[in-house]
Amino acid sequence: MSEQLKIFETEKSGKTYRAIRHDVVRSKQSKNSEETHHPIAKTRQAEKILKGKKGMQILELFAGQGNMTRIFAKHGDVLAAEKNKQTFEILNDKTKNNKSISTVRCDSYKFYHSLISMGKKFDIIDLDPYGFPSRLMPDIFLLIDRGWIFITMPKPAVNILNGITQTHLITYFGEPNPSKEKIIEKFATFGLCHWRKLVLVNHFELKSIYRFVFHIEKVKATDYTGVKNQ
Numbered sequence: 001m002s003e004q005l006k007i008f009e010t011e012k013s014g015k016t017y018r019a020i021r022h023d024v025v026r027s028k029q030s031k032n033s034e035e036t037h038h039p040i041a042k043t044r045q046a047e048k049i050l051k052g053k054k055g056m057q058i059l060e061l062f063a064g065q066g067n068m069t070r071i072f073a074k075h076g077d078v079l080a081a082e083k084n085k086q087t088f089e090i091l092n093d094k095t096k097n098n099k100s101i102s103t104v105r106c107d108s109y110k111f112y113h114s115l116i117s118m119g120k121k122f123d124i125i126d127l128d129p130y131g132f133p134s135r136l137m138p139d140i141f142l143l144i145d146r147g148w149i150f151i152t153m154p155k156p157a158v159n160i161l162n163g164i165t166q167t168h169l170i171t172y173f174g175e176p177n178p179s180k181e182k183i184i185e186k187f188a189t190f191g192l193c194h195w196r197k198l199v200l201v202n203h204f205e206l207k208s209i210y211r212f213v214f215h216i217e218k219v220k221a222t223d224y225t226g227v228k229n230q
C-alpha cells in the first residue's frame with residue numbers, strides 16, 4: 001500500500017495503519033482462508049510425510065477449525081486442542097462423527113505441560129499457532145521419543161515486529177531477524193536440550209510463513225556425544 005493510501009485509510013477510520021492491517025488479518029483468519037491457514041499446502045505436505053502410516057498417536061495444538069485434524073485422523077488417533085470458543089465449536093461440529101478425533105478446549109501453551117506431567121507420548125505433533133512456536137521449546141520435545149513434528153513459523157522478516165517480538169526472537173534465536181537456516185539450527189538445538197535429534201525432512205515457504213517437518217529421535221547422551229560413563 002502506498003504511503004498516501006495508508007494516510008487516507010487511517011484518517012478515514014481513525015485507526016492506525018497497524019490496527020487496520022491487524023483487523024484485515026483477523027477477518028481473513030476467521031474465514032479460515034487459504035491465504036491465512038494454507039490448508040492446501042499443509043495437507044499436501046502432510047500426506048507426503050504420512051503416506052502409508054497407520055495407528056499413530058497425534059497431538060495437534062492450535063487445531064483451528066480442523067483442516068489438518070481430519071487429515072491426521074486418517075493416520076491414527078488425534079488429540080486436537082483449540083482455545084477460541086467459536087472456533088472450537090466449529091472444530092467440534094466438523095469432527096464429531098470421527099471416532100479417531102478427541103477435542104479439547106484449552107490454552108495449548110499450558111495444556112502441553114499437563115500432558116508431559118501425565119507421561120503422554122505421541123508419534124506426531126503439530127504446532128500451528130498464529131505467533132511464534134518458540135514458546136513451546138524445548139519442553140514440547142518431551143512428548144515425543146520418535147516421530148515427526150510439524151511446525152509453522154512466521155517469517156520474521158515479513159512480519160511487523162514490535163519491541164516484544166524482537167526481544168522474543170533475540171531470546172530464542174539469538175537475533176531479531178533470524179534467517180531460515182538459523183531457525184532450523186535453533187529448533188535442532190532445542191531438541192538436543194532433551195536429547196532429541198531433529199532432522200529436517202520437508203519444508204515449504206509461503207509469503208509470510210515457513211512450514212517445517214522434522215523427524216525426531218530420542219538419542220542416548222553417551223552415544224550422541226561419544227562420552228563413556230565411567
Ligand SMILES: C[S@@+](CC[C@H](N)C(=O)[O-])C[C@H]1O[C@@H](n2cnc3c(N)ncnc32)[C@H](O)[C@@H]1O
Binds near residue numbers: 066108
Ligand atoms: C494458524 S491457526 C490454526 C490453523 C489450523 N491448524 C489449520 O491448519 O487450519 C491458529 C489457531 O490457534 C488458536 N489459538 C490461539 N491461541 C491459542 C492457544 N493459546 N491455545 C490453543 N489455541 C490457540 C486460534 O484460535 C487459531 O484457531
